[in-house]
Amino acid sequence: MIRDIVSDEVHILGAGLSGLAAATILARSGKDVHVHEIRKDSGARFDGDFQGIENWTGEVDFFDELAEWGFDTNEFKSDAFGIIDLIHPDDVVTHPETDGVAFRVVERGTSGHTIDQGFKRMALESGAKIHYGTRKPPEECDIVAAGPRESSAVAYGEIFETSHRNIVAFQLNDKLAPGAYSYLIIIDGIGLICTCLWRKQRNSGRYLDETIAWYEENYDLNRKPIKRVGGKGDFGLPTKYEHEGRFYVGEAGGLQDFMWGFGMRYAITSGVLSAKAILGELDYEKEIRGRLVPLVRASAINRFLMNRVGDRGFKIVANQWMRDQRRKGDGLSFMRWLYKPGLIRRALWPIVKIGMLRKKILSDGRVVHRMPFRKPLNRDIWEPSERARKIREEWDSVRKGGGKLSFQESDS
């Protein structure tokens, strides 16, 4: 339904990417925009970690789309990549590549050059008022942009100084990253090694230690740890994106990529669409269902399949990716294909809904089909290597010397 413009005041819950994108567009159109953020600053949910903005789920380059919406991509630092090291589960390394931009690495956090601060500046310059360190009931807001609520998966990373050249490596490995992947990103002398856990684990820090040990053995990192970071991802498909007159955007609206967790593009896009809906330019529910839900669903189906395979399945995926690149001459076409609904994926959807998602009624009355955090498997029990134990001791001493841990490693 296209909205009537009732009031000039707009209240947004959450000053993350989705909320700030919405705030900028609305304030530029003359609305009196108030953003209510529980933390002290935008980006404070993150702490200097690198994230990739994907460039494969849309027809156009995402930065062109941002420019079209009026966002200045020079407001934050980004580094474009067209090639990665793809590390297969048996440690073979191949190189998916494309002539254009496959993704851009940005930094998250509160430093001036982060994407969070770039979007904050644009929102403030457009006239939006951001109230940090405040709480506001979601029922009193027009846009709910408060990020994830629960955990379906977690990621842990270490940030370090390094002398290695800029690189992105992506590793499919069910031992180091149960059900998921780990990655190494190095930009201008700063590195991040991160492992994602799509199965809940005891003493989860050991996965990061073992992952770091693996990268150290295979890359000449000359690593000096700075801090450890992390966060959670909430994966669920709500039955409605507009509920009781409120728009749910970004991860608060379940707009997150179930397969790899690339949620930034959906967050900004949904923030923009919610603003345009408030301005009476489009129907939010219809736009989200047309543009983003098919991508999220395809990712959920892929995730369902990934949950069923271990390293043997990951190896098939990696080989398939390279075969596709050899055939088409472009490594990005495989990533694009992964997000296409297609006949088989559509046929699988009812099975995925029953087999992977659990219906939940949220406190605000919305119904969500959530992916619960999966239980560990027997193969997740293993003894840390000697090098991983040393890495843990090294981190403990860095921590005692002031190294920051911005995310609680779970031990239950």
Ligand SMILES: Cc1cc2nc3c(=O)[nH]c(=O)nc-3n(C[C@H](O)[C@H](O)[C@H](O)COP(=O)(O)OP(=O)(O)OC[C@H]3O[C@@H](n4cnc5c(N)ncnc54)[C@H](O)[C@@H]3O)c2cc1C
């Ligand atoms: C470790 C990690 C790595 C990731 N890597 C990638 C990646 O490489 N590429 C990618 O695309 N995505 C990645 N993601 C996902 C991406 O970060 C999110 O999908 C994206 O930030 C979601 O944006 P958002 O606006 O919905 O939420 P956020 O950017 O999280 O913003 C939500 C804001 O709401 C605030 N808030 C929360 N509750 C309240 C409340 N009650 N009242 C007021 N304010 C509130 C929060 O403090 C926060 O500032 C990663 C996530 C994690 C955790």
